[in-house]
Amino acid sequence: MxxxxxxxxxxxxxxxxxxxDTVYLTGxxxxxxxxxxxxxxxxxxxxxxxxxDPMDATIYYVGPTPAKPGQVIGSAGPTTSGRMDAYAPTxxxxxxxxxxxxxxxxPDVVEAIKKYDGVYFGAIGGAGALLAKCIxxxxxIAYEDLGAEALCRLYVEEMPLVVVIDCEGNNLYEDxxxxxxxxxx
Amino acid sequence: xxxxxxxxLIDVVEKLCIDANQYxxxxxxxxxxxxxxxxxxxxxxGVLDNIIExxxxxxxxxxxxxxxxxxxxxxxxxxxxxxxxxxDLTEAINEGVRRGYEKGFLRKSxxxxxxxxxxxxxxxxxxxxxxxxxxxQVKITVGPKGFGSENMSALRMFKPSAGLQGIKDFILETxxxxxxxxxxxxxxxxxxxxxxxxxxxxxxxxxxxxxDSSNPDPYYADLxxxxxxxxxxxxxxxxxxxxxxxxIGVNIETMPTHIAGMPCAIxxxxxxxxxxxxxx
Numbered sequence: 342m343x344x345x346x347x348x349x350x351x352x353x354x355x356x357x358x359x360x361x362d363t364v365y366l367t368g369x370x371x372x373x374x375x376x377x378x379x380x381x382x383x384x385x386x387x388x389x390x391x392x393x394d395p396m397d398a399t400i401y402y403v404g405p406t407p408a409k410p411g412q413v414i415g416s417a418g419p420t421t422s423g424r425m426d427a428y429a430p431t432x433x434x435x436x437x438x439x440x441x442x443x444x445x446x447x448p449d450v451v452e453a454i455k456k457y458d459g460v461y462f463g464a465i466g467g468a469g470a471l472l473a474k475c476i477x478x479x480x481x482i483a484y485e486d487l488g489a490e491a492l493c494r495l496y497v498e499e500m501p502l503v504v505v506i507d508c509e510g511n512n513l514y515e516d517x518x519x520x521x522x523x524x525x526x
Numbered sequence: 527x528x529x530x531x532x533x534x535l536i537d538v539v540e541k542l543c544i545d546a547n548q549y550x551x552x553x554x555x556x557x558x559x560x561x562x563x564x565x566x567x568x569x570x571x572g573v574l575d576n577i578i579e580x581x582x583x584x585x586x587x588x589x590x591x592x593x594x595x596x597x598x599x600x601x602x603x604x605x606x607x608x609x610x611x612x613x614d615l616t617e618a619i620n621e622g623v624r625r626g627y628e629k630g631f632l633r634k635s636x637x638x639x640x641x642x643x644x645x646x647x648x649x650x651x652x653x654x655x656x657x658x659x660x661x662x663q664v665k666i667t668v669g670p671k672g673f674g675s676e677n678m679s680a681l682r683m684f685k686p687s688a689g690l691q692g693i694k695d696f697i698l699e700t701x702x703x704x705x706x707x708x709x710x711x712x713x714x715x716x717x718x719x720x721x722x723x724x725x726x727x728x729x730x731x732x733x734x735x736x737x738d739s740s741n742p743d744p745y746y747a748d749l750x751x752x753x754x755x756x757x758x759x760x761x762x763x764x765x766x767x768x769x770x771x772x773x774i775g776v777n778i779e780t781m782p783t784h785i786a787g788m789p790c791a792i793x794x795x796x797x798x799x800x801x802x803x804x805x806x
Contacts, residue, residue, distance in 0.1 A: 361569070361767075406590045406633040415631055416590040421674045421707055443765065444674070444707035465573055465765055466674060466709035467798045468580040469593040488645055489593075489633050501576065503569070503767060514706050517768030521567050522761040 345499070349397035350439040352458045358504045360511035364462065365499040370399045370441065372493045374420055377484050378428035381492075385431060392483035392492055399439025399462075400432065404489040406469070414476045414495070416469030419443040422461070426450050433459045441502060451510050461506035463513070475500040527609045528662040530806060532618035535610075535666065538804050539622025539652075542668035543598055544630035546802040547590045550581040553736040554713075554799050557774040561711060570769025574711075577764065577797055592798045595632035596670030598623045598652040601734065605661035620650040635673070655727070669734050669801040675708035675794045681726055684788040693718060693790050694753065700792045701757050701773065706766020709796035713737065714757065714776045717791040719783040729793035732777035734801045741778050750776045764797075775799075 346354060348368025358364065371393055373381065381391055402422050406415030422429075422442030429440065430453035438459035443466035446454075454461060464472060478496035485491045505513045558581075562574040584591040600619050604610070627634055627649040634649040653671075680700045684692050697716060704712070717728025740747035753776045763769025774797060783789060 363569075363572070404593060404633065404635075406593050406595060407631045409589065409631045412589075415633070416584070416593040418593050420594070421677070423707065443709065445705055445766075463706075463765060463767070465576050465580070467592045467672075467796050468576055470584040470587070470589050470591060471576060471580040473589070474583070488647075489635075503765075505767075513768070514766045517569065517763065517766070518761040519768075521570075521763060521768035521770075524567075525761075 348399060350399050350460065351397050355438055355458045355460050355508050358460050358507055360504050360507045360513040360516060362504040364502045364504060366462070366502055367498050367500070368496070370401045370495050370497055371482070372401050372403050372491070372495060374402055374404050374490045375424050376487050376490045377492050378425050378432070380484060382428045382431050385435060391435070393494065395432065396436035398437040399441060400437055401495065402440070402442035405473070412473070414473050414479050417473045417476060418469035419464040419466055422446060429453065433457050445514060446506060451506060451512070454506055454508060455510045458508040460504060460508065462502040463505040464500070464502050472500065527607055529609045529611050530664060531612040532610050532615055533612050534806055535615070535618045535664065536622040536625065538666055538806060539600065539619055539668060540626040540629065542666060542802045542804060543623055543626025543632065543670065546668050546670050546800045547595045547630060547632055548588055549585050550591055550798065551736070551801060553738045554774070554797070555581060557737045558711070558797060561771040561774055565769060565771050567763065567769035569767045570763045570771055573764035573767060574771060590632055591800070592672060593633055594635065594672035594674060595627070596672045596800070597636060598649060599655070599669040599671050599730065600652045601655045601667040601669070603657050603659045603665040605663045606658050607662035608664055616654060619652055619654055623650050623652045624648045664806045665803065666806065667734055667801055667803040672796055672798065675712060675796045678704035678708040678794045679729070679792055681722070681789070681791040683722065684790055686786070686788050688788060692788070694756070696790055697753050697792060698756060698760070700794070702760055702762070704794055705762060708794045709798070710762055710766060711764055711771045711774045711797050713795040713799045714753070714773055715793040715795065716776065716778040717780070717793070718778065718788070719781040720789060721783070722789055724781060725789035725791040726793070728779040728781060729791040732779040733793055733795045733799060735777045737775035737777070746778045746780060750778050
């Protein structure tokens with residue numbers, strides 16, 4: 342199904358999404374990769390607050406290219422999500438139930454998605470020029486010393502995504518392949 | 527002896543870094559479009575349309591095709607009748623990369639230490655591969671290599687008894703295990719023979735070869751075709767969402783090896799397989 346959704350990603354909204362849905366997403370999302378996740382989890386471990394409110398938030402695993410003059414952001418496609426697997430269950434447990442990336446997730450991430458009604462969206466890896474078009478605003482929030490890995494708030498409009506793992510644990514990487522192979526028999 | 531100033535190479539490398547990251551090679555564009563025409567699975571066709579739209583935007587607006595503008599792999603074929611003057615060759619190549627990644631608004635993705643990390647801030651050092659060849663020219667190829675796909679690569683030291691079947695199984699196993707991670711549809715570079723290190727280098731070189739070319743040995747040309755067909759029966763599809771188009775090309779390079787061994791390396795690249803060459 343094709344769905345147009347507006348953030349924040351509440352539990353109720355999350356429950357309406359199913360693996361394989363094409364989603365056009367509008368609203369504020371947060372950028373973070375390996376180094377940023379490490380810092381956020383260290384902050385949480387110390388009992389301190391994150392630089393943004395994680396409740397119902399969506400994190401985009403991205404490290405964009407520098408913006409050219411006149412651009413909001415440079416090319417900005419997803420990075421491989423598996424590198425954030427060590428941190429994702431912690432982030433989901435504090436409310437950041439939406440994730441945008443590409444590639445497979447570990448079983449404990451899927452368990453956290455099920456437990457907290459999360460959603461894992463896939464953006465098209467390698468389509469950084471196309472995805473940048475949906476990003477209308479960029480506001481650095483923290484960790485600016487990390488360069489391309491800094492924590493930023495992005496306002497996106499109609500960002501094209503596919504639901505890869507839904508809150509019931511259905512996984513398009515398995516189901517999509519199986520459905521295709523079954524259709525060839 | 528022909529003298530070439532390394533300063534000339536700085537300018538060439540700078541331009542190749544920018545161009546390679548903005549303009550997908552014609553052979554890769556053609557391969558993606560051919561696959562799109564053959565793709566009959568809806569979600570897969572949609573992804574391929576987006577991939578085509580993406581490289582067209584990059585070309586039209588002079589922006590990077592992908593945000594992972596890679597480590598700069600720089601292949602130098604230096605004619606043995608060339609005398610490089612005016613400075614250090616390695617420093618000149620790195621200066622070209624430094625300027626290209628700055629002027630081209632490309633992402634700096636290199637850390638100075640593999641364990642302790644720390645971004646170098648200018649995407650240097652480049653990965654430089656030098657070869658001395660006959661002639662009085664210098665051929666420079668820049669192939670920015672992203673690491674989403676690099677991380678899914680593999681190398682195995684086979685016993686010779688594993689034979690061709692061992693190689694075929696290893697290729698399918700590696701692409702299957704990679705699944706959605708390397709941004710399929712992928713290009714598969716295979717290096718067979720040599721030694722532990724040479725097999726890996728052959729695999730990397732295989733990724734620099736045009737997709738509309740074949741291995742000159744018909745035995746391996748047939749293997750390239752066969753493996754592309756078999757990979758495209760795996761069902762992984764573009765982005766791993768399911769579909770026919772899991773790979774757009776398989777390039778195989780080989781060399782002689784030891785009586786006791788059959789090394790095989792598989793270097794995976796994404797659909798943004800970039801390379802650009804200039805001869806000085």
